[in-house]
Structure formats: C-alpha cells, structure tokens
Amino acid sequence: MNPPAGNNVIVEVRGLCNRFGRQAVHENLDLDIRRGEILGVVGGSGTGKSVLLRSIVGLRAPSAGSVRVFGENLQALAPPQRARLERRFGVLFQQGALFSSLSVAENIELPLIEHAGLTRRDAASLARLKLLLAGLPASAGAKYPAELSGGMIKRAALARALALDPDILFLDEPTAGLDPIGAAAFDQLILTLRNALGLSVFLVTHDLDTLYRITDRVAVLSQRRVLVADTLARVAATDDPWIQDYFHGPRGRAAEQAAERLQEHN
Numbered sequence: 001m002n003p004p005a006g007n008n009v010i011v012e013v014r015g016l017c018n019r020f021g022r023q024a025v026h027e028n029l030d031l032d033i034r035r036g037e038i039l040g041v042v043g044g045s046g047t048g049k050s051v052l053l054r055s056i057v058g059l060r061a062p063s064a065g066s067v068r069v070f071g072e073n074l075q076a077l078a079p080p081q082r083a084r085l086e087r088r089f090g091v092l093f094q095q096g097a098l099f100s101s102l103s104v105a106e107n108i109e110l111p112l113i114e115h116a117g118l119t120r121r122d123a124a125s126l127a128r129l130k131l132l133l134a135g136l137p138a139s140a141g142a143k144y145p146a147e148l149s150g151g152m153i154k155r156a157a158l159a160r161a162l163a164l165d166p167d168i169l170f171l172d173e174p175t176a177g178l179d180p181i182g183a184a185a186f187d188q189l190i191l192t193l194r195n196a197l198g199l200s201v202f203l204v205t206h207d208l209d210t211l212y213r214i215t216d217r218v219a220v221l222s223q224r225r226v227l228v229a230d231t232l233a234r235v236a237a238t239d240d241p242w243i244q245d246y247f248h249g250p251r252g253r254a255a256e257q258a259a260e261r262l263q264e265h266n
Contacts, residue, residue, distance in 0.1 A: 003218070007265050008034055008035040008036075009032045009033070009034055009035075009199075009249040010033055010034065010035050010069065010070055010166070010167070010168065010200060010266060011031075011032065011033035011056060011067070011068070011069050011202070011232075012032055012066075012067070012068040012069075013029060013030060013031040013032070013055075013065070013066075013067050013068075014030055014054075014065055014066050014068075014098035015028050015029070015030065015064065015065035015066065016028070016030070016031075016052070016055060016062050016064070016065035016066075016067065017029070017062060017063045017065050018048060018052075018055060018060070018062055018063055019063040021084070023059060024224055025046075025047075025048035025051050025224065026048050026051070026052065026055075026062075026224050026225065027224040027225060028224075028225060028227045029052070029065070029067065029221075029224070029226055030225070030226060031052075031219055031226050031229060032229075033056075033168070033200055033202055034200070034217075035200055036194070036198055036199075036200055037216040037217060038190070038191070038194055038197055038200075038203060038214050038215050038216050038217075039200075039201065039203065039215065039216065039217050039218070039219060039229075040201055040203050040205055040210070040211045040218045040219070040232075041053075041202065041203065041204045041205070041218075041219050041221065042205065042206065042211065042219070042220055042246070043220055043221030043222055044219060044221075044242055046221065047221035047222060047224075048221060048224075049172075049204045049221055050094070050172055052204075052221065053091075053132045053170050053172055053202065053204055055067060056069070056170070056202065057086070057089050057091055057170055058074045058082070058086060061075055062075075069085060069088075070085065070167075074083055074086075080093075083107070083115070087116075087164050087166075088164075088166055088167045088168065089166050089167075089168055089170060089171065090161035090162055090163075090164065090166030090168070091161055091169075091170045091172075092154070092157045092158055092161045092167045092169070092170070092171045092172065092174055093157070093172050093178065094172045094173050095153075096123060096153040096154060096156065096157035097157065098145040098153065098156060098157055099145075099161070100144065100145050100146060101144075102144075103132070103141060103142055103143065103144055103183055104131070104136075104140055104141050104142070104143050104144070104145070104148070104159075105127045105128070105141030105142065106158045106162050107145075107156065107160050108123075108126075108127035108130050108131065108141075108156075108159050108160045109123040109124055109126075109127045110160075111160065111163045111164055112126055112127065112163050112164070114141065115250060116120060116164060116166065120158040126163070127141060127159070127163070128141060130159040130160075130162050130163055131156075131157065131159050131182050133162060133193070134155040134156070134158045134159035134162065134189070135155050135185075136152065136156060136159065137187050140152060140156065150177050150178055150180040150182070151178055151179075151186070153186075154174055154175075154178065154186060155186070155189075156198035158174070158189075158245075162193075165231070165265070166199070167199065167200065168199065168200045168201070169190075169193075169199050169200070169201045169202070170202045171190070171201065171202070171203045171204065171205075172204045173204055173205060173206070174186060174190070174203070174205070174207075175187065175205065175207050175210055176207075180209070183207060183209065183210065184209070184213070187210050187213045187214050188213075188214075189207070190203075190214060191213070191214045194214075202231070208246075208247075208251055208252055208254075208255035209255045209259075211232060211255070212232065212256055212259035213259060215239070216231070217229060217230050217232075218229055218230070218231075218235045220235060220238070220240075220242075220243060222240065222242055222243075227240060227243075228240075228243075235247070236248070237253075
C-alpha cells in the first residue's frame, strides 16, 4: 500500500445525526476522509454503515449535523452546483444496482450521456475503456446483468462508478458474496486504481481480509458514532468488547496472519 502523503481532509462529517422516527442511528458522529486514502468502515449490524455512506453522497438528508465535501456543504448547494460536485463521486452499491434492462455497456454509457453530455458514440468508446479499467473484457459490454457472475457484476458496477472520472469512490460491501480468490482480486484492483488514479476510497465492509490487505485507516461505528478511526493496528488495540471480538477472534487472527504472509512474499 502507498498511504497518502499528508492529512488533507476532503470529506468532513461533523455532529451527524440520522433518525428514523424515534430511532436514532447516528448521534453527533464525526468523521474525516483524507485525500488519497482507503478508509474502511466497519461496525455491527444496525450501526448505520450504509446510512452514513448515503448521507455523505447526498442520497439522504441528515436529521442534524453537516457533511462538507471539498469544502462545500452538499445540502446547501443550488441544484446545478450540487450536480457538479456529485459528479466527483463514484458509488458502487450493494448488489451492484445495475439496471437490469440495459446491457453492461449501456449502464456505463448512461451517466456519460446524461451528466457529461457525450454523444452515444463517444460514450460507447469511453465505456469500453472503463470496462477494461475494471478488469473486464470489452465483450462483457454486450451482456446483460442477469448473464453475469457475481464477480463480473461487481466489476461492471465499478466500471459504471468510474465512468465520470470521480475523485472519491464509495464502495458498499464490494466483496460480499465473492469467493476468496475473487474477493482478493477485487481488493487488488481497488488498490491498483487508488495508486494509479489518486482516488480516495470510502469502503464499507465486513471483510477482515479486505481491511488487512488494502486499508490505510479503519473507522468503527458503535454507540451511534465513530468510536475510533485510525490505523488498523491502533484500532485493533482499542479496549472495546466488539472490537476485541472482531479483530482478535479466530477470523481476525487468520486475516492478520494471511496479510503478514502476503507482505513477506512481496
């Protein structure tokens, strides 16, 4: 991994509250995303990992608090300015969220036509490039989502997320449902893209192997806030029951040992 130089904050979450009726998912949550880093976000079921992602990208208006991206409060912007800022995000949702009635190529072309104003011909040419960037052959563009394997769906969704050359990638459980070899390959792809394109990555995951392989920092959601956000080693040393069970149980120890073997091999 090549951790980012400096601590340039490009996303600043302060005092975030998210409520569903009387249920509070987040209360006074603070979090920063730094330029060029891969930030892993973990937490137990119901801690609001995906809700936090949706709040940052503007898909959910928080009940209170603020989210500033590149110094701008997304919720306070006029629609044209907000649209320009949102073009700097690339989002890979759980299950890929591809349009089933469109081919893979058409899924990638859509934001290029709708938001970048490209002609269909230019969008098709650029879509082929994004497919290759995501590790898929150009021939995959003619297929429909129902014809793809789980791993191919993830890569097709990643190609769509990369369509508008984003500055930040938001990935929601990108390796869920993949076999260990496919998950490792996807992790390596994300690391390669970060290093090659200078992306910042906000990664919601429960996959310990992913955390050990590619993250620069890890944020733990607990008690409706970010309990700790630091390097994985420091997070794993935090005196909290959930953190201790998660990182130091059998699965956590296996992931740590696998990462150590990979570092020795490299």
